[in-house]
Amino acid sequence: MPQGQPLTVPNDGLTTRARRNTPVLAVHTGPGKGKSTAAFGMALRAWNAGMSVAVFQFVKSAKWKVGEESAFAALGKLHDEQGIGGAVEWHKMGSGWSWSRKSGSDDDHAGAAAEGWTEIAGRLAEQRHDFYVLDEFTYPLKWGWIDVDEVVDVLVNRPGGQHVVITGRDAPQRLLDAADLVTEMAKLKHPMDAGRKGQRGIEW
């Protein structure tokens, strides 16, 4: 794919350099595979550019996606020990966020999701990272655990050059409207439909 030339140049008073540095809010949605995988691929690129990467997984299963977590741990170690790439933080809801002191019930998924979002909003305000992956974040939005208007407001008004990628099915329209980049992954064919099982190195 050749490097894209803009079809139009907006009358926004920005120089090409400024426009080039505009942070991206991306949403990967739709029923197909590749939403999270493409987000982690983007994070890999950001890591390579020396950006500080933070992943927040709004998922319950500890097993799922452990492959990416482990690979990014290796990349974060490369940064910490050899100064290659960017710093990496990986947080998952699982049985409580890693920063949380709460030892309470694992069953309050709504509370845990809201706590995750509060933490992210705080980090965005203080510009803690350069590149955020909010993995499976559309589900707590869909289920009403986190207020969509507040999320859109925080994201649209986030300071600095922070990139944010959000994944998950059924992204709310207000989030799509606010996003700069929306890709819908459509499932044309999936091996599990043919009775295959997920396998290590492919599905996780």
Add this chain to the structure above:
Amino acid sequence: MPQGQPLTVPNDGLTTRARRNTPVLAVHTGPGKGKSTAAFGMALRAWNAGMSVAVFQFVKSAKWKVGEESAFAALGKLHDEQGIGGAVEWHKMGSGWSWSRKSGSDDDHAGAAAEGWTEIAGRLAEQRHDFYVLDEFTYPLKWGWIDVDEVVDVLVNRPGGQHVVITGRDAPQRLLDAADLVTEMAKLKHPMDAGRKGQRGIEW
């Protein structure tokens, strides 16, 4: 996303273990972003599972996707020096494939693409790698530089447990028919449409 349960169990005489180890032929197509990025995300997961990863980029530009190449070089080094993850090879058509002795004209893209495919077919026959990314491979197929029937035949009959992911727009129907997993990336919104320029760490 919970780990999937197959909707049906095929009457193929395979055990669950055998079915779990069935190699995948995946195609990422469609006009949206994320086709290559998701393929590299899958490669990251394969690397983490200790698979030998080989990427073949059927693109002309040396600049494009240099971020992924550099990140995978770091991962390959982790494997070679510390035994973490799998081995990584990265080949791009650019101004001649790295294995090629030809110093001839850079302008014979059709010839270079055909040479790339011949090399890949040979490696598949000898089961050289575990996980192949054939990036932007649909274009030489579309342009008639490489024969689709031959490609499908080689892929469908490839020996062992080799996974193959092919990316690019307008994948030929015969390839889609042969694939186990097809995801179409649809473009709902793209910042370049709004006159933004590509930026380091995001587009490459």
